[in-house]
Amino acid sequence: MSSQGLFSVSRRALLSGAALATATTAAGLLLAPHFRHRRPRLQPDGSYRKLRLGWAGAEHCPVFAAAQQKGFFAHYNLDIEVVSSGANGHDTLDAMQNKAFDYAVASALIWIQYLNNALPAQLVLGVQPGNFRLLVRRSSGITRLDQLMGRTVAIPDRNAADKLFFAVMMRRKGLDAMNRIAWQDMPFDQISAAAQAEKIEAVAAHDPYGWELLHDHPDLFTELVGSNTGHYAERTSLVLGVSDSALAEDPAAATALVLALMDAAHWADTHRDEAATLIADDTPALSSDSARAMLHNEPLIRPVVGGALRDQIAQYCDELQLIGLMPDLEDSAALAHKFTRNVLHA
Structure with a gap:
């Protein structure tokens, strides 16, 4: 990427x-x-x-x-x-x-x-x-982090920090994202198609990739949480x-x-x-x-x-x-x- x-x-x-x-x-x-x-x-x-x-x-x-x-x-x-x-x-x-x-x-x-x-x-x-974004597929009906448990979340790069950032955020809310989310490695250029086919419920990515997905496909993705607000934005x-x-x-x-x-x-x-x-x-x-x-x-x-x-x-x-x-x-x-x-x- x-x-x-x-x-x-x-x-x-x-x-x-x-x-x-x-x-x-x-x-x-x-x-x-x-x-x-x-x-x-x-x-x-x-x-x-x-x-x-x-x-x-x-x-x-x-x-x-x-x-x-x-x-x-x-x-x-x-x-x-x-x-x-x-x-x-x-x-x-x-x-x-x-x-x-x-x-x-x-x-x-x-x-x-x-x-x-x-x-x-x-x-x-x-x-x-950071500039991390957790985007959910609009048709998934997901509006809360706990609804991601047991669901499939794409990550464009398994060794990037995106997964870790959101795992920490969710752990602070009592959610074991490391083990209870199905994190799926997926090349960036395949993510939008996978979402359209309803093979994934969400994607964790950082800018410019997260921004590109969100604004090139506004009818497909919405941002659930990210690092751009609250105390995370100050770190x-x-x-x-x-x-x-x-x-x-x-x-x-x-x-x-x-x-x-x-x-x-x-x-x-x-x-x-x-x-x-x-x-x-x-x-x-x-x-x-x-x-x-x-x-x-x-x-x-x-x-x-x-x-x-x-x-x-x-x-x-x-x-x-x-x-x-x-x-x-x-x-x-x-x-x-x-x-x-x-x-x-x-």
């Missing part, structure tokens, strides 16, 4: 400082209120760095699009080669485990399982919230992690990358129409108008670092215990301290 390949900031963009000066100044003015009361003690050293970043589906992410195309990577002297090493976070972290790169972005729910299995890395930035989902070896060898590189993505996140949140145009260019299934509507329907993009990130990771650890993917005896707060690092503070 995610296109594979390499996306990199050109060296020409890095050398064209004059062309970026105006945009950078404007971005600085825009972002000043966000940092006025919490300026980081550490700043990057200005050195040029070429980094490989594992990130499945980066081309669909407004934060990445802004960082790459609006000069935020270049502003911090970063030449970023984004490696789409697979379709999901599991593929990305498998590649990181095999030392394909030292920096990676994946779902917190997937990161924590790898870290708990001794992947030598730490989480340094919550990049953006980070995609998280940047760095290998222990890279943090030991060049901690300033992680600082620069975190600052670049934070700046890009704030820009994308306040320039959604323009960000939509950026991701539509790399997402053929989305028109610019549809991409704009999608981004305006998604939660605020707020990067998360330090204690706030640690607290959220502890909550995710609790939730993975709830659905049986981590041992109950693990101390979530202690794990979160072990799994996270604030690279903006000395």
